[in-house]
Amino acid sequence: MNLENITNVNDLLEANEAPSEADAIMKEVLDAGVVVGHEVCTRLVEANISLHKKQLLEQLQATEVDAVEVLLWSQDLQKLETALELLKQVNVGG
Numbered sequence: 001m002n003l004e005n006i007t008n009v010n011d012l013l014e015a016n017e018a019p020s021e022a023d024a025i026m027k028e029v030l031d032a033g034v035v036v037g038h039e040v041c042t043r044l045v046e047a048n049i050s051l052h053k054k055q056l057l058e059q060l061q062a063t064e065v066d067a068v069e070v071l072l073w074s075q076d077l078q079k080l081e082t083a084l085e086l087l088k089q090v091n092v093g094g
Contacts (some may be wrong), residue, residue: 003024010075016082034093038087041087045084045087046084048080049077049080049081052073052076055073056070
């Protein structure tokens with residue numbers, strides 16, 4: 001969203017309703033078909049798992065470890081790993 005083009009409330013509402021980059025990417029993925037869409041989804045979850053593992057390692061190596069942050073990132077990592085396992089069970093015929 002380009003804030004320079006926002007001059008009133010209606011401009012802001014229209015800008016919020018405009019398709020985002022993510023919307024354009026999703027359209028491309030959906031147009032590519034279910035097999036490609038499933039692979040993209042799986043890879044995104046795998047990338048998010050890697051990001052969480054990296055973040056956890058950095059937090060654990062910090063001078064002062066924030067136990068709450070470590071717990072929250074660990075919980076999210078577990079959820080992502082569960083999501084990945086569920087995705088792997090989906091048969092898209094590819």
